[in-house]
Every structure is written in C-alpha cells, then in structure tokens.
Amino acid sequence: MSAVLPKHIPVVREASPGLWALAWRRLRADRVGMVSLAVVVAFLAMMLASYAGLIAKDWNKERGVSYANPAFLAGAENLEAKEVTNKDFGTQAKPVDLSDIDPLAPRYKEWEERAAKIAVTEVKRAETLPFGGDKWGRDVLEKAIKGSEVSIFVGLTAALFATIIGTVLGALAGYWGGRVNDFLEWFYNIFTSIPYILLILAFAAVFKKGLDTIIVILALTGWTGIYRLVRAEYIKHCGREYVKAAQAIGASHFSRMFVHILPNASHVILVQLSQHVVQFIKAEVILSFLGLGVPVDMVSWGTMLAEAQNELVIGKWWQLVAAGASMAFLVTAFSMLTDSLRDALDPKLK
C-alpha cells in the first residue's frame, strides 16, 4: 500500500450531519427556541446597529423638556419641565469688576469681539417624546436602545471571560487530576466559601471604577460554576473509551484535552455561557445601582434603573418600564433560548 496506488479520491460524498448540524436541526424544530433565538438575534442586531451609530446615535441629545411626557400622555401636567434656575438671583447688583487683578484683562477686547460673533442658538425642547423623556429630556426609548449596547456587551464579554477561565481551569483540574486538581480545587474552595455577593462587593470595592472593571469583576467571581461543571465533564470524558483510545494511539495531552474532549464538553460550556450572559446582564444592574458601573457618558439598563429609582414616586414611570421591559424581554428570550439550546445540544437526546 504505497504511493504507487492510483489516486482514488472519494466516491459520492453524502451530506453527513455532524452533531452540531443535528443540534441545529433539533433547535430548528423547537418553535419556542427559534422565536427566542430571533429575539436574541434582533437584540444583538440592535446592539450592533447602535454601536455602529445607525440607531440611537443622538441618545444623549436633550430633545425634550425634563421628564417630557410620552406621546400617548401628551396632555398630562409635567411639573418637572418647569426649570427654576434662580438665575436672576443677585442680578440687581452690578457684576463685580475684575479688570484690575485679572490675568486675562489684557485680552478682554479680543475676547469680547469673538464672543459677540458666536451666535446663541436657542433650542426648542419638545413637550413630548415617543416614550417619554428622562431627567435631562432625553428620549428613554433611545436610551434603552443605547443601553442595550452596554448591557449586552458587559454580559457577553464577562460571560465569555468567565467561561474561558472556568473552562481552562476546569479542563486542567479534570484532565490532570492529582496535584493540579488539588490546587485548583483549593482555589475554587476559596472563591466559593465566600458568599457570592460579598465576593463581588469585595472586588468592586478595591478596583477602579469603569466598564472594564465590571467585566473583570464579573469574570473573576463568576467562573466557579463553569469550572465545576467543566471539571466534572472532563473527569467523565477522561474515563470514556474514546479518550483512552486516543491515548492508546499516542495522541498528546494537549490533543486529548482540547481536540478530543473539549468539543464533547462544548455543549455544556455553551449552555453555561448563555446562562452567564443572562446572569451578568442582571448583575450589571445591581452594580450600577451601587455606582460601580458604567461611565457617565454611557448608558446601560442598570444606570437607567438606578436613575429611575425615584421616578416612580413622582409619577414618571416610563424610564423604569423602558429599561425594565427591554431587559426582561431580552433575558426571557435568552433564558428560553438557553433551555432550548440545552435540549438541542444534549447528545443524550439523540
């Protein structure tokens, strides 16, 4: 049997579905799953569109009066819109003259001339906005869209990192066992013996504030569950005969860990990933409430809810509803998709 043999390349290549293809087929048959998937994809598309600046680009523009009414409540009285600035306070007095001590005095003239040329444009603020306005008169609908960008981004990246940490550590512990396992279990025990919320707070207290920090905190505290499952998965698969067979044919440790076992544990990892996205989107809200979150020139569902905290009492429910409902909608869809994924990906159900 050597190279002299005529080249004999494949006969008919029948379409042969792999497990992923089969999983996709099963998912396709699941109506709830498909609807959820559509919703999730729609949200992702919305997020990308907003990121690309196609929609909600001007979310930060103050289009309306403070707490502008939603369009369907056009007539309602809006006390908040009347901005009392007390601007006239002290105007009876003559402005104090600084020219004798002012380091800028030499250029007063130039300054005044330039100032005179700059036109003052008065913006007309709308009384109503499609779904109402926030404190600054920004459209809450646009805010909710723009907020999805940060919330989903935080959820996705943090979940991705947590999954990577959990998967790598879990794979190491489950595959190698022994000392490696002992060490990683020790590490795991440390993280799990501190109640989760305390752990988050402890991390949050010491890190600088910002979007990246939220992601880091969530990833650093959220990997434990994934680690545990992946480890169990690896222990299970290490005992499986196909892995023994791979060892028997001389496949390297790396190959066994990542080429052989990883794809077979991937359904577990994928389901965990999607579960953690949901969990982290919810966690972002809490962290934002504690002020540990998103920078001021960005908006997330969490910051919206934190703002909306006092708005219900003054009758301005729309920001609470806009952020709460968008989040609930996405998270519900995502959770249902996770359930469907779990069913579809589970090779047992074949």
Add this chain to the structure above:
Amino acid sequence: MHLAVTLLAVAFLAAPAAQASAAVEKKVLRMAFRTAEAGFDPQRIDDRYSVGVCENLFEPLLTYDYLARPVRLVPLVAEAIPEPQEGGTRYTLRIRPGILFADDPVFKGAKRELVAADVEYAIKRFRDPKNRSPYGWIFEHKLVGLDELADAAAKSGRFDYEAKIAGLEVRDRYIISFKLVEPDYNFLYLLAMPNVVPVAREVIEAYGADTHAHPVGTGPYVLKEWVRRSKIVLEKNPNHRGYEIDARWADPADEWDRRALDSLRGKRLPLIDRVEIYPIEDEQPRFLAFLNKEHDLLDETPFSFIHQVLPNGRLSPGLQALGVSAYREEQPEFTYDVFNMNDKVEGRENPVGGYTPERVALRRAMILGHDRDREIGVLRKGQAIPAQSPVPPGVVGYDPAFRASAQDYDPPRAKALLDTFGYVDRDGDGWREQPDGRPLMIEYKYNAGSQESRQLAELWSKSMADVGIRLEAVAVQFVDLLKDKKVGKFVVAGSAWIADYPDAQNFLQLLYGPNSGTSNEAHFRLDAYDRLYLRSASLPDGPERNAVYRELNRLLLAWAPWRLGVHRIFNHLQYPWVKGYKKHPILYTNFKYLDLDVAARAAASR
C-alpha cells in the same frame, strides 16, 4: 430534611424579644436621618448627624438662640457672653453652678456637677492624638501652649492631661479663661460648636474605646438605645434643669416664630419625651416613610421629590390637606468644583493647573461653559441659588451686592475665551486641543456611591462636550475621593462645605495657601490671597474686614481655582402635630424646642 435545616437556622436566630415599653401618652418624635451616624463622642466626630445628636446630649458653653436670625450667640452653660480681652486674645467665662451631668454607672449613684475642668479636659481631648479628632484643627495654632502639648504627646504617645497650659486656665471651680496665640474675633463661635462641649473625664476614661456608645453630658436628653446606623433613641434627661424659650430675638412678623412662641412660651423645655431617629440613606423609603406618617418630620426633602411636595413652589394640595408645613431653609453651605492648581498630577502634566493666562483662561472658560442653570433647574429642582462667592447668605461677611458674572453660564463667552487663548480644534475630531497642539483631556472625579454625584458628573461631561472640551468622568469610592483631593491626585473634583460657624472666614480659609493638602484641596497658592486672608483673620467683624473679604472673593474669581456651585435650599416638612418647629442654620436638630400633639397624631393615623 430541609425542615431540620431551617429549624436549626431558627435556633441561631438571635431574637431580641424585648417588648417595647408601651408608650402611653408619651410624646415620641420619629424622624429619619439621610446619612448614618458615626458615634457620639463629641470630640471624635465631625459629621452633621452625629454632631446633631450630640447637640441634645451635651451642652456647649455658648449656643445660638433658637429663633434669632441672623443667628445670635447666647450663653448656655456659661453665665454670659464674654467680651474679648487683651486685643481679642483672651476670653474668660464662668460656668453656671449646679448644672448636673446625666446619671451614669460611672458616677456610682452620685450627682456629678459640671465644672470648668471638664471644659479644659474636653478641649485638650481635641488634640490628643489618640482621639484622632477630626475637629482637632480648630484648636490648632489657637491656644497658648496647646500645640506644644500635642507635639509632646505625638512623640511620647501619651497626652499629658495634667499639664497646665496658659491657653486653658481654670481659675476656680467654675471659671475658665482661654488665652489665644493671636487675636481671633471668631473664637466664641468655636465655643458654641456642638462638639466643643465639656465631658466628664472619669466617664471617658471608664469607657475607653467605647465612648461613642456612652455619651454622658449635661444636655436635655440621654441616649437610650442605639442600633448603629439604624436606630437612635433619645429620652429626656431627668437631671436636666430645663429651658425656657427666649422670645426676645424672635421676629414677630415671622409666621414660624409666632407659631413657635405660641406653643412653647412659658413651658418648661424639652417637651418631647422620646426621639427616635432612623438613618435611611435611600431617598424613596425615606420620603415614603414620611408620607405614610411613619415619621413626623422629613428633614431635607430629597430634590427628586420636590415637585411632588412643592409643585410650582407651593405645598401640594394633598399635603396641605394633611396640614403639613414646609420650612424652607437656605443653609449656610455651598457646593463647588475644585481645580487642581498644581502643575502635575501623579507625575503627569495637569491641563488645568497653574497660573499662566492660558490655564486661567481654560478654567474660566470651563466655568462659563458649565451649565449651572440646568444644575439648578434639573438636578436641584430649583432648590438652590447660584453662588456668587463661597460665602452663603446668612453668614457674617456675606455681601449681597457681590455679583460674579464670571460664574454665569455663558457658552459663547466660554468658546470665545478658548478661541482667544488658542484652545481650538486643530485635528478636526470635534475636540479642542491645547494651545501647543497637544490633546486636551480633563478628568473629573466623583463619588461612585452617590446618584447625585453621578448626575453632576454627567452635567459636567455634557456641558464640556458642548463647548468642545473632552472631559472624562471617573467614579471613585468616596474614601478614595477624599484622599485623592487631599493629596492632589485629581484634576477636577466636586466638593461641598457647610459652615462650622457663621463667619465667611470659615469658607475663605479653604483657599489659604498654607492649608494646601488639608482643607485647601485646590492647592491654591497666591501670595496676594494669603496676605489678605491673614489680615482678615486679625480683624473684628466690621466694614474693614468685609472689604478684605470682598478682595479675597475677587481674587478667587479672577484666578478661578474653583467653580462656584450653588447654595442649596432645603425644605423640611412637618406634620401639624409637630409644634414649635423652626430650623436653625448652624445647629442641626431642634428636638428640645419641639412639642408634639399626640392626640392629633393618633387621630390622623387612624
């Protein structure tokens, strides 16, 4: 099985099953604090709320009259207001004999009379390094011999309370005389501060580290119960001699004064038997607790709910029907943003620091570009007045004729100023660069834990974007913010100051050069300012000193180490069964002057 687990958990449960004593016909006042207290050792605290509680537990030598406006010093445990002697460097007071401390096991059943030595002891405590007194600074460089004593204690680790110093002279059982290092005509204000109060040395020493929980004073109330950060209960001090309302300084034209006098005149104060205070930091529950009549008072109505309470500036019909009244108070405080005046911040160039015309221009332009109107209109719901100088109305040295147009919101002038000094957008990215072409990026630090701080930061960010300046708001933990401001690790940051005593000096010292790194967070150092400040400190109240104050304020405006914010207006709400209410600008609480119509409350709650 799970049942067993829970049973076990129930067994763990520490159930304080003590039944509340039935408060039959007792006058119990309930209210909330918006911030948690720290403790009640008067020399070891500085927050308004803890100090506010101490106002009721202890008595300073002097105090402020309840009704007089502008505020007026009156003697409390001292017999009279002393006159300055020796050119404003000596003040001698005599304590009224027969004033008793509240009972405490430390006294072993004996009645303990207040004496001059207790005052001496308390003031020394401010400088004992062990106490870490946050108000130690008020007696720094103040009393002859005290600084030396403190320095010695810092070295030896033990404060020598026995040592006699010339600055604190106990002449006999009741007479104490203070000798100042240099003239200070505001010194008596210190003696009226609610934490400059005599304490009994044996009590302090007996309780050691626990003095916060065992405040024993001569005040009209005693601390009955204290669940930290959640409940403070005061009850009448049976040893207290009682007060009477002083009608002399009341303004007969003032509705509040009239009502207070009507309900309090001729009665032996205090009238409230028990005060329950609940620190509630979140606005919604604090507000709703008042609306639900769970509380009798609402101190400082949160700005968010102002339009619910005072739509169009008048009390809402709903609250009116309940008989609620709103007390509008311009507090002697102001908010401001600090520019770091140092050239470098953490080793990097500080774009807003320095005294060159460009940097002055940048700061001034930022001030002009900051939309203070919206700060007041949107964030403060109109419950603030734009500050023209750091000195709030109602404080001695306040000048109503001082009008600072340099602090007004004026974007065209801001842009023009930036253009004039070369802060223009050179690379076309929409943001202005520095005059030498380097990028301009300003960092604003704010308190991560406060929604209000976040909104102020948001406003900064928006306002600066409008004039083309890129500003990045950075959230930091409250603790870190304090530290960063002190050591100059910031570019721009927000601050606020409330009067310790009603004199402009208390505000203007914040820019005094030698105070850099302590109260002078801007690290502002201007010789002209420092010279004028020292001069003002040695002058008694009068036109001459006011002229100096005016000059100080002008320098502040010209060099712009601060953006002046606002003087906030607070609205305090009371149900009609709370009688005798009036808010004092310096003193935080007024329980001892209140009365409660228990029957009316019972009727309303039904």
Add this chain to the structure above:
Amino acid sequence: MAAYVIRRLWQMIPTLAGVILLIFFLFNWVGGDPAQVLAGKISNPEQIANIRKQLGVDQPYWYQLWVFVQQVFTFDFGRSWSTNEEVSKILLTRVGPTLTIMVPVLVIETMLAVAFAIMVAYVRGSLTDRTIMVICTTAMSISFLVYIIFAQWLFGFKLGWFPVQGWSESFSRNLLTYAPLPVMLAIFVGLAPQLRLYRSFFLEEINQDYVRTARAKGLPEKQVMMKHVLRNALIPILTNIGIYLPGLFVGSFLLEVFFSIPGLGREIVTAVNRSDFPVIKAVTVYLAMLTMFINLLVDVMYKLVDPRVSFK
C-alpha cells in the same frame, strides 16, 4: 464518622488560609486607605500618618498579615475603623434582622418551590407545565431592583398594606409588620429559579428505573411521587439549600437598604464603601468558615437522606 469529620475539618485549614490571603491581598494591597476617611474634613499629613500608625497600616505587609491571622484565630477583629464598635458586636447585632428576613424566606420559598415543582413535574409536558415555566422564566428576567422599587411604592405607599420601611426592637413586631413585604419580595424573586431547578431534579428522578419499579408494584401515582421520587429528589434539593444557606447570613442587601433593615448585608455594603477593613475581614472570614461548616453539615446530613453515602 468522627474520622470523616476530623478529616474534613483538617481540610478546611488550607481553604481558610486561602481565604485569608485573598482577603488580605484584596484589601491591603489593592484597596483604599482608611486613614483618610477617619481623618475628617481637615487633616494634615502628620495627622494622617498618626492615624495610619494607630491602625497599623504603616506596618510592613507581612506583619499586617500576621496580625490578621492572629485575629482570625483569636476571633477578635478589634473595632470597626469607622464606628469604633467592636466587630464581634456588630456582627452579632446585625445577624438577627437578616435572619428574621431570610429564614422565613428560606422556609416558605423551599416549601413552595418543592410543592410547585413536584406538581409541575407530575404534569410535565402539559400546557400547565409549560405555562408555569414560561411565567417563571419571565419572572426571573425582571431585575430585583425593579421589583423592589415597584413593590415598595405599590404595597407600601399606594396601597398602604405594609409599612414602607422600618424595623423595631420587638421580634414579633418585626416578623409580623416589617418583614412581610421584603420576605414576600424575596420569595417572589427566588421562587422562580428554585422552582425551575427543583422541577429538573424531579424530572431527573422520574426517569429513573426505580420509579418504573414502583409503578410496576402497583403504587398509585401520588405515592410514587410523594414517597419514592420526593425522597430521592431531596438529595439534590438539600445540596442546593446547602449552597443557599451561607447566603442567608448575608441576606439581600438590596432589601435591607430599601427597607431599612439593620442587617448584615447593609452593614457589608457600608463597610465596603468606607473601607472598614476589620468589619469586612471579619465578615468574610466568619462567613467563609460558616460556609465550610455548613457544607460539612450538609454532607453529614446526606447520610440521613442518602444511605449510599458513606464516610470514607
């Protein structure tokens, strides 16, 4: 059994050491400087240095770590840096209110979740099952924050069924007056995920062979579910409660903040915000120890529900 318990206790030592290291690393290395908070609104560098000295934060790290370790083993974390209260006293007084809320939550929630779960597991696949699952998923998707804000406004204020917030010194009054609304909220939020989880436990058991045996014996469905399936499903449920128990002591700080409950959760948030290291360290170390003991307790209790477990 005794050997097992001793071995487990022995194994806690490295974990505890790890917790100590982690906490120490976080707070002494990465964390902020508490001296500034304590210094008040005006203070000069000398005063700060003085405070740092008193707190011991000027000592070398190894020394501070040593002090920390000593504190752990003497159970004496000294006093809170911000309030000067004894840390142990803080913890003791705060744990009561937290448990007053969380114990009813745990009990009621577990009972409801088990009852509902066994019900929907029994009718698995039916419309009822699917409807309940969808409701659960949706209920889980709304932020806790929204629930609290809304419920406090609606039930506390608009309808006035419960006090908006508050706490008293009377246990019965707390339990009957102040606790119901937060407890209800916590149950409402916690029920959905528990229900889903327990349902999956029941479904897992329903597919086991022994259930077929029980049916083959002629047992009525009710007895199959309530005796055979329930008893076996209790094992994972117990594990789940074990995981949940340590959290009981932290409580829900959101509830505690909004309803002014002077519990441990709120205390922790405050301590973290004020960099009150003694409190945080104590809470963390004690809770970590407690967690380990609870885990041990749960494992020992396994023996009672699962005869297959042996203490090797």
Add this chain to the structure above:
Amino acid sequence: MTTSEHLLQVQDLRVSFRVDKHNTFEAVKGISFDVPKNRTIALVGESGSGKSVSAMAILGLLPDNARIPAASRVLYGGEDLLKAAPQRLQAIRGKDISVIFQEPMTSLNPVFPVGEQIGETLRLHMGMSAKQAATRAVDLLAEVGIPNPALRVRSFPHELSGGQQQRVMIAMAIACEPKLLIADEPTTALDVTIQKQILELIAGLQEKHHMSVLFITHDLGVVGEIANHVVVMQNGVVQEQATVREIFESPQHPYTKALLECRPRLDRRPKRLPVIDDFLKGTGAPRMEEQPRGLKEGDAVILEVKNLGKTFFLKEGLFGKRAVPAVKDVSFKLAKGKTLGLVGESGSGKTTVGLTLMRLHDATSGEVLFEGKNLLALSDREMMAYRRRIQIIFQNPYASLNPRFTIGNVLTEPMKIHGIGANAEERVEMAFQLLKRVGLPEASYYKYPHEFSGGQRQRIAIARCLTMKPDVLICDESVSALDVSVQAQVLNLLQDLQEEFHLSYIFISHDLAVVKYISDQVMVMNQGEIVEIANSDEIYLDPKQEYTRKLLSSIPKGWDAARAA
C-alpha cells in the same frame, strides 16, 4: 391448549413512539402471542426487536411518548389491560402481574431499606399492617435465598451484591403470589455464575407458586434452560413461536436458525462462524472445516508479562489510604500470531491487565517485555515508538469513537501522529482501503459515529487500530455488547485479520464460549490473580481448578432434551 388455559393473550399489539412532532417510530408491529397458565414463555430477540417494549406494554409501563392503537389488545382474564382504568391497572400490577428488571441496582429505590420496599407491596395489595409486612418480608427474603434475612431486610440496596439485589427484586415480585411474572432480561447484567443461580431460583419459584413466567432475553442459551414455549422476535414482529423443543430441534424460520447457529459453541470451532445473512439468503450454515487452535512448542513469543501488579488507592479514615489490589503478580506470555483469551467475572482484574500492559494505567510493579524491552520502564518519548504496536479495541462501541470526529478524522489521526503515510492524500487513501477491508462502504469516511450501528462502530475501531499496523491487539470485551448475529461477523473479521496481518490477540471477555472459540490459550482470572492458564481445548475439556470448573458449569447449555424429559 384451550383458550381458557391462557392466562394472558396479546393480540395485534402495536407500539409506536413519538420521536418529534413529525416522526414516530414503530417499535412493535402487531404481534400476538399467548401466555399459558403455569408455564414459562420466553420472548427472544436481539436489541431493537421490541421484546421489552411488548412486555412493558402489557402493564402500561411504557414512557409517555408511547402510543398504542385501539385495535391492540392485551387480554387478562377477559379484560383488556390496554384500556383498563389507571386504578384497575394499579390493582393488577404487583398483585396479579409483577415484573423484575434487567438492572437490579437502579431498579430498587436507593434510599429505602429493601424490607420496606418489599413490605410496601404487601401493605398495598395484601392489606397487611406494617408489622405483618415486615415479618413477611423476612420470609420472602429467606425464600429467594438471601442469607441472614432478618438482618438483610434493613439493608439498603447498595449494601447488597448484584445477585442479591436481583433476589430482592424477585422477592418483591412474588410477594403477592402473582399469576404472571414478567422477567425482563433479569440475568443480563449479572456474572455467569450468578446468572445460573438466578435462573434456577426463577424456575424453582415458578414451579412452587404455580405461576406463569414471561421471560425476556436475547440469549437463546438461557431460553433453553428455562422456557417451555418460545416467541422469537425481530424488528417488532414475531418470526416464530413454538415449544422450546421445536425451536431447538427443528427451527422453522431462518432467523431462528441463525440465532442458534451464530453463537460460538463450546463443542465446535468452525473457521468461520455462520452469520445471519447465510440463513436469510437461504444458503444455510456453511459447512466449514474446524479451525485448529492451541499453542505449539516453539511458537515465537512477542510479549511477555512478568509479575504485573496494579493497586488502586482509596482515601480512608483521617489520613489513611486503603490499598485495593486489582491485579496481583500476573505473568504470562503471548505468542506471535496467536490469541490469548482472558476470562473472569467482573472485578477479576482482566481489563486492568489489558490497560496496564499498554500503559493506559500505571503499573504498580512488574515488567512487560516487548521485543525484549520493558515497556513499563520506557520514558513517554521512548514509548511513543511502541505505542502503535500494541493497540486496543474497547467494549462499548458507542463510547470508543469520538462523537465529534468524522470517521475520516478517526482513521487519519493515528496515522498523522505516527507519521504513517507520506502525506494527507496517502493517508486518506489508506483509510479508504481499511474501510473496505473491514467491510464498510467508502462513503463512511465522511460520516460521524452516530450514524453507525454498534457492529459497524466496532469495525471502525478495528480499522483505527489497523492504521497503525500493530503487532498486538487487545480486545477488551470487544464483542460483548453486540448482538449475537453481529458478534459472529466481528469475530470472523478478527480471525481473518489475524491471519492476514499475523496479529497477536489478547482477547478479554466474560463470555466463556466466545473465548473458547477464538483463543489458542485461555487464562482464567479471579480476584486479580491467575487461576489457570492452558490451551483452550484443554481448559474446557479438563479444567484443573475448582473455580474454572464452576465457571464452566454455569454456562447455559441451551436446550437439553434430557432435562426436558
């Protein structure tokens, strides 16, 4: 037999399962058979024949997605059980008709003592008090032959051995003196010696209690020992039903014939086993010459194992570890081109020997000499060169192939690792060749393991080994999980390959017939130690050791006219 003598009549039973919204799978396609009174009737078939489904349908114990059309009937005393109300069925289950299952371990509730589980039936159907039931449970345990029954009633299932668990199941089943006992593969999971005891127990109880037994099994050998009447099923239909004598002596249906002939027999060793196709095509069993087996003097030794030991450690007590020796001091030689059979019951250490000698486990002691080199002493790198030369085929065809790999990947991976084949094309070419060689279509190259049956997967596993051109092949229970018809094909393939490539086999199995058939030499293991090694014919004809004799006597003998008479 008249109708009245029929205890149970199954008429046109059809069962289908809903797979998803659009697809159903018909598992039973209209079968009919009768269960006479006081008789044992066996339902025989390979996996997927629908035998268990039919039995479960009788008592309504099918999963939720099963559907039975209205036309199907299961008559019990004139009553159609398929249409009975749930309460009625509950009354019948466990009382009139009871069941024992294949896996006694999982079929008993792990959290209740066995006495409680038996007593539950008694209380339910016999109206006994708890006390009465407990007493009766002890009697029942005694009856099914559990020693020390008074103590054992308080045991939990996991505290009992597999055989005892099955006895408990039987005790539970006969507790209410049922008229019919359905035994669903009750001995398949058990070792052969235990199997014998259980079969004897069931037979004894059947006689004693005058009940009928519906015995479901895949093993005709067992059927011969226990049944009076046999129903042969294949793919959901009944192919043949007759008395046991007729089935064994004059099978009518080719499938029945195939089942009887495919299984290796102790008394014959044809070069090639007949396979099912031989009968279905009507060609009948090919007459084949006998294959000579046995070791001859001077056969070259390829592998020598000396004093191999393997000990596992379990954590115990405070810091203690308990040593559990799995293999103790095992020595043997493997001759080139020959087969060494390794038999033993579960726990005998036979699989551990296989895994240890190819370093899939680390040995505790001993040497494995391959071409004079001690494999156990080589470094990983040095071992690499020998790795490919000793290969293994595992028991479970469903677990031994990576489900995410195409067959192409499965086959080319080892070649890549060992640098076999000059380039990718050549490897692909070789893969095709091997697929053909093991009798699979070339298109298999692109498929995934889940698209293949168990037998096909085992062929793929063999092909994978062959890619490395090994010298020694360890077959670890490689045919045990396969149906007899498939088993024959795989055994034939293994024999052919041995001849073609001069492979040496270590053939590990619990099935004595298969080992006898394929081995030159047989090594019997018990509790980690070698009991006996000898040429295969010798060992079967003349076992030297008591344990070997016991094993051999437990093999189901099939139909024995003498016994029937």
